[in-house]
Amino acid sequence: xxxxxxxxxxxxxxxxxxxxxxxxxxxxxxxxxxxxxxxxxxxxxxxxxxxxxxxxxxxxxxxxxxxxxxxxxxxxxxxxxxxxxxxxxxxxxxxxxxxxxxxxxxxxxxxxxxxxxxxxxxxxxxxxxxxxxxxxxxxxxxxxxxxxxxxxxxxxxxx
Amino acid sequence: xxxxxxxxxxxxxxxxxxxxxxxxxxxxxxxxxxxxxxxxxxxxxxxxxxxxxxxxxxxxxxxxxxxxxxxxxxxxxxxxxxxxxxxxxxxxxxxxxxxxxxxxxxxxxxxxxxxxxxxxxxxxxxxxxxxxxxxxxxxxxxxxxxxxxxxxxxxxxxxxxxxxxxxxxxxxxxxxxxxxxxxxxxxxxxxxxxxxxxxxxxxxxxxxxxxxxxxxxxxxxxxxxxxxxxxxxxxxxxxxxxxxxxxxxxxxxxxxxxxxxxxxxxxxxxxxxxxxxxxxxxxxxxxxxxxxxxxxxxxxxxxxxx
Numbered sequence: 001x002x003x004x005x006x007x008x009x010x011x012x013x014x015x016x017x018x019x020x021x022x023x024x025x026x027x028x029x030x031x032x033x034x035x036x037x038x039x040x041x042x043x044x045x046x047x048x049x050x051x052x053x054x055x056x057x058x059x060x061x062x063x064x065x066x067x068x069x070x071x072x073x074x075x076x077x078x079x080x081x082x083x084x085x086x087x088x089x090x091x092x093x094x095x096x097x098x099x100x101x102x103x104x105x106x107x108x109x110x111x112x113x114x115x116x117x118x119x120x121x122x123x124x125x126x127x128x129x130x131x132x133x134x135x136x137x138x139x140x141x142x143x144x145x146x147x148x149x150x151x152x153x154x155x156x157x158x159x
Numbered sequence: 160x161x162x163x164x165x166x167x168x169x170x171x172x173x174x175x176x177x178x179x180x181x182x183x184x185x186x187x188x189x190x191x192x193x194x195x196x197x198x199x200x201x202x203x204x205x206x207x208x209x210x211x212x213x214x215x216x217x218x219x220x221x222x223x224x225x226x227x228x229x230x231x232x233x234x235x236x237x238x239x240x241x242x243x244x245x246x247x248x249x250x251x252x253x254x255x256x257x258x259x260x261x262x263x264x265x266x267x268x269x270x271x272x273x274x275x276x277x278x279x280x281x282x283x284x285x286x287x288x289x290x291x292x293x294x295x296x297x298x299x300x301x302x303x304x305x306x307x308x309x310x311x312x313x314x315x316x317x318x319x320x321x322x323x324x325x326x327x328x329x330x331x332x333x334x335x336x337x338x339x340x341x342x343x344x345x346x347x348x349x350x351x352x353x354x355x356x357x358x359x360x361x362x363x364x365x366x367x368x369x370x371x372x373x374x375x376x377x378x379x380x381x382x383x384x385x386x387x388x389x390x391x392x393x394x395x396x397x398x399x400x401x402x403x404x405x406x407x408x409x410x411x412x413x414x415x416x417x418x419x420x421x422x423x424x425x426x427x428x429x430x431x432x433x434x435x436x437x438x439x440x441x442x443x444x445x446x447x448x449x450x451x452x453x454x455x456x457x458x459x460x461x462x463x464x465x
Binding site for chain 1: 267
């Protein structure tokens with residue numbers, strides 16, 4: 001983030017900055033994290049700012065919240081270019097890129113109602129293999145159903 | 160190579176493994192001429208069919224008996240614990256403790272793969288919903304090999320319900336293991352192959368064409384694989400009514416066929432092939448059904464004993 005951009009939103013003391021979100025996807029990221037704004041913490045959303053890498057990008061800052069691995073995996077599905085900066089005492093404590101895992105277990109629900117993973121009372125967790133990262137395409141390990149980016153975003157965010 | 164293996168989809172078998180199954184099936188035809196053998200004496204197979212079956216269940220059971228083994232059969236749902244509400248996972252655990260190999264058919268897709276995760280004994284998928292039916296595909300390919308000596312370099316047509324039909328789907332997957340000259344996928348618009356099958360064909364670099372006119376393509380074909388329109392899998396009965404009886408193979412339709420064309424059908428047939436075709440040299444579907452026993456004998460022998 002350059003100086004000019006930092007001026008748009010003040011620094012956070014502790015929490016997470018999700019940078020390099022593809023332009024226009026910041027609200028989806030918040031939705032995926034189930035952040036509604038009613039949590040009472042400071043949240044900053046910056047959209048469509050210039051980026052050397054992406055042309056344009058979005059940024060989300062969340063005060064007082066650190067992300068779990070499962071949440072990082074979810075973000076990777078709709079914002080694969082995102083970087084996660086953990087902020088402690090106003091400084092960047094750690095920085096990592098999200099990466100789409102080879103397998104996604106438990107996060108997504110198979111879109112095939114006849115899939116074994118959608119049956120009540122069967123002890124089985126959904127599991128998908130990534131068959132394409134851009135555009136995102138996944139295949140159910142149990143029933144072979146293919147889900148594309150649009151289905152995945154809809155399911156994770158309802159949008 | 161195959162000892163202890165689960166057979167959930169034909170995609171998981173290599174060409175060499177398929178060829179090994181075929182060579183063993185050739186030997187099993189000889190074994191059958193002698194009335195059978197006792198190579199699987201002491202082994203127990205469980206057949207768990209949560210969907211109706213005639214040929215698949217009976218041919219698995221016959222195959223096991225002909226090799227000297229025994230089988231236990233999960234009774235119809237109304238007579239088993241399933242009627243009391245037992246879940247699938249617990250049923251499989253029970254069968255796993257009784258049997259050396261489990262044959263599963265279920266309308267729920269992915270059921271056989273889930274069973275294979277639960278059970279220590281090998282699991283063979285005898286059909287899961289509209290997705291896979293790998294042993295049927297082995298029988299289909301074996302029939303082609305018996306007729307032509309090879310599965311490569313043939314022009315193959317698959318006709319009928321390519322969307323909901325698991326036999327058609329597994330057959331298409333099976334063909335992609337070999338080098339067909341071209342694959343013609345003939346169906347009404349609403350019954351075209353599913354996305355995952357289309358992706359698979361593309362990834363294997365198979366030349367295929369989706370079309371609706373059987374009579375136009377028929378003269379080019381070496382193999383015509385006919386399937387039933389899967390009434391039970393249509394979400395909307397009105398859709399079924401629209402496409403049922405879309406295709407019917409009759410002697411008249413076959414006038415333009417190549418001399419050595421073979422017609423396959425996984426059976427049961429409804430009205431797709433007229434009865435007067437049965438007596439023609441093209442009709443290989445009864446022979447195909449007969450191969451159900453030696454191919455399944457080969458598979459059981461290789462999985463249980465290597």
